[in-house]
Amino acid sequence: MDQNELMKSFLDLEDKEEEIVEAWALFIAVQKVFRDAEAGIISKRERDNVQRAFIKHMRKNKLVMQDEEDKLKAHEVAIYKEGGAKNELKPLSIFDLWLIADFKDVCAAYVADDLNSVEGVSDMMIKFLRDPSVDGRMKERLIEKDMGKGEKLLNTVIDNIPTDVNAHLLLVELYDRAERYVDAEAEYKRFLSETDDEVVWANYGHFLEKRERYEDSLDAFKNSLAHCERAGKEEYRGFLDAMKDCITRVERMKNLEGEAALKAREYQEAEWMIEDIREFAENRFEKELAKAEEEYKDERDLEAIMLEDAFDFINWFVFNRKLGDDKTPGMLYAEENGLSSDLMGRIEGLGNPVAGNFEVVGVDHAAFKLLVKDRATETEYTLMGNVPELIEGQTFVGNIYPWADFYLTGGGLKVQDEESSQDINKE
Known part of the structure; x- marks a missing residue:
């Protein structure tokens, strides 16, 4: 298969006019020469010559290019005939374009009718997956472009190296997104029967926690913790603390019953969904996110968005700031995932947080539940969150976000120190 045929097959351009296929080939060449010129590999003149050839071809054939600025998704581009139906x-x-530009051998294996006929395919894929210089999104895209082919590629690697963690992580992610939970668990068990890996044990723990299998989840988190403690490396410190938090959280969930258990589960599922929505927005709307950051700083007269402001900013971007189609990223997520009208209403409500200076007036950490009071209005709110450091009488400032009949922390609270809390209590 020559280069042109490979490009057409990998990019699914077989039914496109030759002038459009040629435009894509030139566009790929432009991306490469800009990168090479920046690295000093070629001159700016050489770069400009390739760019001029692309522009000339587009004009001659009356072709138009669109990207995110034209309401396509982030990381998407399109070429079409001027006047053609949009x-x-x-x-x-x-990412497909960069794959065909830089990893032709991988793309050739991808489109092959029989993987077994591709010489050295396993070594090729292992090298690709392990290369730290390759953008992780390119690796994910190769697997998700066609899940059937992606699964075969990963299993080819696993058949040769059963303990390859890169292939394992991509495979369980593929199964999880396809809601093939039985296959995902089988892959977790297969991998952990081969080797003891603290990250995989932790991932398995999260997987089981989401299935409400708290006893099994606890065992997985404890195995991860034990591995870290045995290793005794300082670089494990943050991970070790995270595992302790996971164990504490799951133990509390396991011990809850009745209405308290249902409410805690509702809170957890809300947090997981919000995390998914944020990831969706950050991946889909990179350029909009950059614009929003400047808007946010200007509106609030900030020189920079500091760590303590990060959650408020991303929540504002996802649930409050509307895009060109008058919808927030959160509502687009809801529509694309076919969420119920009830969930869509809750997501929309996240765009109207309650801002204030709050005092904690009641705590039930076992049930992830706090009662907080707005010191200005005396209004009390039920707040759900995993914030064991908050104690009765302590104060914090910021936003709390409505969800069903309770409120969420939104990811971060600006907790005031004891002296500040005492000063407020004296007022």
Whole structure:
């Protein structure tokens, strides 16, 4: 298969006019020469010559290019005939373009009818997956582009090296996204029967926790913790503390019953969904996110968005700031995932947080539940969150976010020190 045929097959361009196929080939060449010129490999003149050839071809054939600025998804670009029907647009992933530009052997294996006929495919994939210089999103895209082919590629690696953690992580992620939970668990068990890996034990613990299998989840987190403690390396310190937090959280969930258990589970599922929505927004709207950051700083007269402001900013971007189609990223997520009208209403409500200076007036950490009072209005709110450091009488400032019949922390609270709390209590 020559280079042009490989590009057409990998990018699914077989049914496209030759001038559009040639435009994509030139566009890929432009991306490469800009990178090479920046690295000093070629001159700016050489770079400009390639760019001019692309522009000339586009004009001669009356072709138009669109990207995120034209309401395509982030990391998508499209080329079409001027005056053509926009509903016939076939956007391509920028990661697919980089894959065909830099990893032709991997792409050739991907489109092969029989993987076994590709010489050295396992070693090739292992090298690709382990290369730290390759953007992780390119690796994910290769696997998710066609899940059937992606699964075969990963299993080819695993058949040769059963303990390859890169292939394992991508495979369980693929199964999880496809809601193939039985296959995901089988892969976790297979990998952990081969080797003891603290990260995989932790991932397995989270997987089981989401299935409400708290006893099994506890065992997985404890295995991860034990591995860290045996290793005794200082670099494990943060991870070790995270595992202790996971164990404490799951133990509390396991011991809850009745309405308290249902409410705590509702809170957890809300937090997981919000985390998914944030990830969706950050991946989908990179350029909008950069614009929003400047808007946020200007509106609040900030020189920079500091760590303590990060959650408020991302929540504002996801649930409050509308895009060009008058929808927030959160609502787009809800629509694309077919969420119920009830959940859509809750997500929309996250755009209207309650801001204030709050005092903790009641705690039930076992049930992830706090009662807080707005010191200005005396209004009390039920707040759900995993914030064991908060004690009765302590104060914090910031936003709390409505969800069903309780409120969420939104990811971070600006807890005031004891002296500040005492000063407020004297007022």
